[in-house]
Amino acid sequence: MQVNELKLKHFRNYDQETFIFDPHINILIGNNAQGKTNVLEAIYLLSTTRSFRTHKIKELIQFESEFGFVEGQVESNKHDYDMRVVVSKQGKKAFINRKDIARTSDYIGYLNAILFVPEDLSLVKGSPSARRQLLDQEISKISPIYMYNITKYHKLLKERNAFLKMLKEQHKEGDLYLDVLSEQLAELSADLIKRRMDFVALLNEMSGTMYDYLSADEKLTVSYHTSYKEISKEAILAKYHKTYKRDIIYMSTVDGLHKDDLKFQLNNNDASLYASQGQQRSIVLAIKTALLEIVKKEIGEYPILLLDDVLSELDDQRKMKMMNLIDHKVQTFITTTSIEGMQHASIAKAKKIKISHGNKEDI
Numbered sequence: 001m002q003v004n005e006l007k008l009k010h011f012r013n014y015d016q017e018t019f020i021f022d023p024h025i026n027i028l029i030g031n032n033a034q035g036k037t038n039v040l041e042a043i044y045l046l047s048t049t050r051s052f053r054t055h056k057i058k059e060l061i062q063f064e065s066e067f068g069f070v071e072g073q074v075e076s077n078k079h080d081y082d083m084r085v086v087v088s089k090q091g092k093k094a095f096i097n098r099k100d101i102a103r104t105s106d107y108i109g110y111l112n113a114i115l116f117v118p119e120d121l122s123l124v125k126g127s128p129s130a131r132r133q134l135l136d137q138e139i140s141k142i143s144p145i146y147m148y149n150i151t152k153y154h155k156l157l158k159e160r161n162a163f164l165k166m167l168k169e170q171h172k173e174g175d176l177y178l179d180v181l182s183e184q185l186a187e188l189s190a191d192l193i194k195r196r197m198d199f200v201a202l203l204n205e206m207s208g209t210m211y212d213y214l215s216a217d218e219k220l221t222v223s224y225h226t227s228y229k230e231i232s233k234e235a236i237l238a239k240y241h242k243t244y245k246r247d248i249i250y251m252s253t254v255d256g257l258h259k260d261d262l263k264f265q266l267n268n269n270d271a272s273l274y275a276s277q278g279q280q281r282s283i284v285l286a287i288k289t290a291l292l293e294i295v296k297k298e299i300g301e302y303p304i305l306l307l308d309d310v311l312s313e314l315d316d317q318r319k320m321k322m323m324n325l326i327d328h329k330v331q332t333f334i335t336t337t338s339i340e341g342m343q344h345a346s347i348a349k350a351k352k353i354k355i356s357h358g359n360k361e362d363i
């Protein structure tokens, strides 16, 4: 997959700009606060209809403007597409070949992107919610059904929690409607957890190989942790039934896949407790490069890669190895304040675009 052309209109600090990209490496160079990450954010928006920096989509519209849009000419193995996401005060609208696509799950997949930002470097020791988010986002890219079901799960969970609160206020210990909601959640949970487990098995295999290449010292293992001993609708529902009273007291669904976690181990030691900064970086790098391979395996072609200011966070050896892994395979967008010290041959051949004050200049 690749983005050949990107148009920005009233997007962040861009009034109007058109970028023509190289199929391999594109480097956006500029001082701080010039608009480099804004370009990555625009590509990510085109890919997912979301920003990786804010949930408030209206922040993407240029100050003083009523609307903004991002439009990309995208080339894949199958077809070429014109993709567009328009953001206005009313919300956002996504289009493929000028056709309005109402459901996000129908839009995702035309342009797959793997994003790597400095915050990802805290994935190993950070909050479980970031690891769950990674799982949900990445599985959604290769499975529209997963995306549809996880959205439905969270809606039902919210409804169940609100209902638990009402039961507590009414001093009730159960209700037929609680049974219905629990049954629906149990059915979805069994399906979603199985899909997560399958994905993690693949991630474990691929990231193990990548880690071995990036840092041959230890063995990386990635595993999925859930509170359920048996993954079936019946077993999950039975657990819900057993914990009705507790959930009503807490006014919250205490157990569930919304509490599950992804664990990393190096030579059987819990990486969240023992991994050094360098080891954590290698793990995240192994995960991100493994994700590229998983998308290739599942979809049949590589996604694009967005590297926001992360190369400067990696040492020379890891940087070189990372570039070796993506060279001539993956269209990559790199933001940086300077290319000094970037030694790989692909950097010399890369398309370099200077960004200043929301304007670009090919150099």
Ligand SMILES: Nc1ncnc2c1ncn2[C@@H]1O[C@H](COP(=O)(O)OP(=O)(O)OP(=O)(O)O)[C@@H](O)[C@H]1O
Pocket (backbone or CB within 6 Å): 011, 012, 013, 014, 030, 031, 032, 033, 034, 035, 036, 037, 038, 039, 059, 060, 061, 062, 063, 309, 335, 337
């Ligand atoms: N909605 C908006 N309208 C106009 N300008 C905006 C808007 N949102 C952000 N900006 C401007 O965009 C600039 C930041 O751009 P960006 O985050 O892409 O910086 P950057 O070049 O990646 O910098 P750094 O190297 O510091 O990460 C700031 O000057 C900010 O004021």
